[in-house]
Amino acid sequence: MDDDKLDKIKKELLKSYSLGGGVNHIDGPSLPSRESIKKILMIIESLMFPGFQADEVIDQSILSYRTSEKLNRLFKKLYSETKKASCKKLVSSDSCNCEGCLSSSLDHTLELLxxxxxIxxxxxxxxxxxxAGDPAAASMEEVILSYPGLKAVMIHRIAHEFYLMKIPLIPRMMGEYAHETTGIDIHPGATIGESFFIDHGTGVVIGETTVIGKxxxxxxxxxxxxxxxxxxEANIKRHPTIEDGVTIYAGATILGGETVVGKNSTIGGNVWIVKSVPEDSKIYNKPIDYTIVG
Incomplete structure (x- = not known):
């Protein structure tokens, strides 16, 4: 390909940049980095479960040092990315008040830590x-090292704190990283109680205004x-409430902001629910008769 053709292509691209958007704030603040967000999540994971990442060996004599070192790295990366996300140029046409951005980003970073x-x-x-919920789980170590559901929930619990602090971009970036790596899509706005277990996990979708109990x-x-x-309808409750002790089997779909699944209910596989379910209910599709041949 000759230089004239390349130059023509370059000019066409530059023209599209000025017309179509999708450019990372030329002459303005950079957007948060996907790679940096991944690194932040990795550091947080290593603080949540020390010794479970890479070839990291932990013993009591160096645990304090390792924790300090990780917190320092996390602070620097988190502050940098939060500062980018919080810059007023990202959310309005006003000029950025750098002092204000720096101050709010520092407050948010320290609050998250x-x-x-x-968490x-x-x-x-x-x-x-x-x-406790998976007969195939042999140990806590196996769960922490290999269960995608726990990884997705861990990232969600971190992203949810950013969401509550109204920090732009970063919560969704974290949620989509979890989606990409586990196949589990949890909006950072969803409220999820303790002792939450997603088994297998692929294809799970949990919407922004979902409320899940214990x-x-x-x-x-x-x-x-x-x-x-x-x-x-973006600012109203659009997704269901799942009360304490509920089990929902594979393929079930539960829709609507006024839909409540009552405590200790069991929702069978492939059920479609658009209205509330009382406590202690068992909801399932009627089995279809079948014949075994051979």
């Missing part, structure tokens, strides 16, 4: 729920979604 112990406490309960267990392919996807 202060919540790590609370870890919830994750230990989630891991225990997986161990000790809930769901299987692969479950959708907790909205009856309507109208943009004007």
């Amino acid at each position: 202060s919540r790590l112990t609370k 870890r406490s919830k994750l230990l309960l989630d891991a225990e729920a997986a161990l 000790s809930v267990k769901i299987y692969q392919g479950v959708t907790l979604g909205a009856l309507s996807v109208k943009k004007e």
Whole structure:
């Protein structure tokens, strides 16, 4: 390909940049980095479950040092990415007040770090729920090392804290990283109680305004979604409430902001639900007769 053709292509691309958007703020603040968000999540995971990543060896004599070193790295990366996300140029046409952005980003970073112990406490309960709820789980170590459901829930619990602090971009970036790596799609706005277990997990979808109680267990392919996807309904509760102790089997779809699944209910596989279910219910499709040949 000759230089003239390349130059023509370049000019066409540059023209499209000026017309179509989708460019990372030329002459303005950079957007948060996908790679940096992944690294932040890896550091947080290593703080939640020390010694479970890479070839990291932990003993009591160096645990304090390792924790300090990780917190320092996390602070620097988190502050940098939060600062990018919080810049006012990302959310308005006003010029960026750099001093204000720096101050709010520092506050948000320190607040997130202060919540790590609370997040870890919830994750230990989630891991225990997986161990207790899956007959195939041989140990807590196996759950932490290999269960995609726990990984997705861990990332969600972190992303949810960013969401509560109204930090732009980063919560969704974290949620989509979990979706990409586990096949589990949880909006960071969803409220999820303790001892939550997603078994297998692939294809699970949990919408933004979903509320899930304590000790809930769901299987692969479950959708907790909205009856309507109208943009004007963005600020109302669109997704269901799942109360404590509910089990939802594979492929079930539960829709609607007014839909409540009552405590200790069991929802069978491939059930479609758009209205509330009383406590202690068992909802399932009528079995179809079949014949075994041979």
